[in-house]
Amino acid sequence: MIFPEFLDVGDLIMISAPSAGVGRKLESFDHSLEILRSAGFRLQETASVRLNDMRGGDAVTRAKEFAECFRNPDAKMAACAAGGDFLFETLPYIDWEVMKENPKWLMGASDPTSLLYGYLTKCDTAVIYGMNAGSFDVEEMYPFIKDSLDIIKGRRVIQHSYDKFASVPFADELVFDKETEWKSPLDELDVTARAIGGCLDVLKDLIGTPYEDTKGFVRKYRDDGLIWFLDVYSMPAEHVYRTLLQMKYAGWLDHAKAVVLGRVLFSSSETGMTYEEALRRACGDIPYVYDADVGHTDPCMTLLLGAKAHLKYRAGKASLEFLHE
Numbered sequence: 001m002i003f004p005e006f007l008d009v010g011d012l013i014m015i016s017a018p019s020a021g022v023g024r025k026l027e028s029f030d031h032s033l034e035i036l037r038s039a040g041f042r043l044q045e046t047a048s049v050r051l052n053d054m055r056g057g058d059a060v061t062r063a064k065e066f067a068e069c070f071r072n073p074d075a076k077m078a079a080c081a082a083g084g085d086f087l088f089e090t091l092p093y094i095d096w097e098v099m100k101e102n103p104k105w106l107m108g109a110s111d112p113t114s115l116l117y118g119y120l121t122k123c124d125t126a127v128i129y130g131m132n133a134g135s136f137d138v139e140e141m142y143p144f145i146k147d148s149l150d151i152i153k154g155r156r157v158i159q160h161s162y163d164k165f166a167s168v169p170f171a172d173e174l175v176f177d178k179e180t181e182w183k184s185p186l187d188e189l190d191v192t193a194r195a196i197g198g199c200l201d202v203l204k205d206l207i208g209t210p211y212e213d214t215k216g217f218v219r220k221y222r223d224d225g226l227i228w229f230l231d232v233y234s235m236p237a238e239h240v241y242r243t244l245l246q247m248k249y250a251g252w253l254d255h256a257k258a259v260v261l262g263r264v265l266f267s268s269s270e271t272g273m274t275y276e277e278a279l280r281r282a283c284g285d286i287p288y289v290y291d292a293d294v295g296h297t298d299p300c301m302t303l304l305l306g307a308k309a310h311l312k313y314r315a316g317k318a319s320l321e322f323l324h325e
Contacts, residue, residue: 001194001306002125003324004104006154007076009040014075015133016046018066019111020084023052028137029081035136039149043133044072049081056084063093066115070095070102077152079133083110088202091118091211099123107152108132110233110296113198116305117206120196121217126306126324128152129198129229130294138174144299151302151322161292161318162299169265174298181316183276184289188314191287193257194221195309195322197229199295204235204243207250214252225257227309231295234266237273244282258287258311262294289313 007013013036022029029050033043046065048057056062069078091114099106100123107128108116116127131148138145143162150157164176196217197203206212218226232240240261247253261279279288289311293301303309304322312319 002103002123003307004125005076007041007105007152010042011076012042012044012072012074013077013079013133014044014046014069014072015049015079015081016062016065016069017049017051017056017081018062018090018115019056019080019087020082021048021051021053021056022081022134023050025134026050029134032134032136035138035145036133044075045081054084055086056081059090060093063090063095066090067095067098070098070104073102075104077105077107080108080112080115082132082134083112085111087111087114088205091209094118096122099125105152109135110199110231111202113202114206114211117198117203118211120306121213122211124217124220126304128302129305130300130302142299144293144301148302151304154324156321158319158321159301165263165293166298176299180293181291182289182293182313182318183291183316184287184313185280186287186313189258189287189289190312191227191257192308192310192323193225193227195229195303195305195307196226197231197303197305199231199233200240200243201233201235203230204246207246207252214250218251218254222255224308225255227311228253228256228259229262229294229303229305230259231262232264233296234264234268237267237269237275237278238271240275241273241278241282244278248282253286256286258289259283260292260294260311261288261290262292262300263297265296289318292318
């Protein structure tokens with residue numbers, strides 16, 4: 001596993017928009033960049049970042065601008081500006097070779113899963129999942145934001161399940177109004193294995209395409225075993241179930257030691273199936289935890305995918321530490 005050099009004060013983060021432009025949320029985006037600058041980072045944007053465009057421009061242009069982040073020898077990290085819906089159409093134009101030749105940190109969340117997951121499994125390079133460049137727009141330095149900035153700087157952080165979470169999606173003000181409780185049929189779980197995953201809404205579209213090499217990744221790290229961290233944006237429970245089965249049939253869940261499902265931002269069911277039932281039926285003997293601080297609801301943990309993860313769960317609480325080499 002390749003671990004790029006972690007960032008230090010004064011290092012450059014280069015931001016592109018492979019998923020969507022941020023023109024509709026410029027004030028929020030600029031505030032997020034202020035937080036990154038206050039942590040000591042320099043920032044540079046590609047031309048399409050500030051477009052008011054759900055696609056951030058055409059697919060070829062977005063892929064070329066993304067490649068600029070890896071070609072720039074001064075940049076220590078390539079960060080995705082925001083999530084969206086259409087990054088998938090850029091994958092045929094992504095220059096995977098320039099990414100292999102110039103390894104550096106790639107950070108993103110949600111729709112950018114396509115890029116992060118491909119980079120992780122095809123290029124055997126660790127990635128940072130949980131935050132886009134525009135995700136740091138907060139009123140104060142909450143612990144989950146501080147944890148994320150510390151992880152970017154390579155500090156060993158033990159992230160603990162947070163006391164409360166914000167239950168209202170996309171609210172103007174972040175209000176932690178609901179008690180956090182990680183759930184599992186197990187009384188406790190203590191497992192160390194290689195971390196893999198991302199947004200399940202996106203991962204389902206990658207299965208069997210040339211833009212992932214999960215089977216190779218699973219074979220290489222079979223002795224470590226895998227912990228799957230899955231972030232669900234709006235998939236109904238039945239879709240989660242079918243996707244987990246598809247992952248199992250494709251060999252993705254071979255050597256899995258645990259599955260961690262984050263809180264679903266927009267939960268639903270077509271038949272009355274619960275997300276717990278989807279996990280139970282699909283995972284079989286694989287231990288699972290759900291309603292975790294992973295994904296689209298705040299606060300969320302920052303995931304160092306590709307690193308070994310030490311996950312401890314007991315009585316509704318959990319801790320997570322990444323043991324990067």
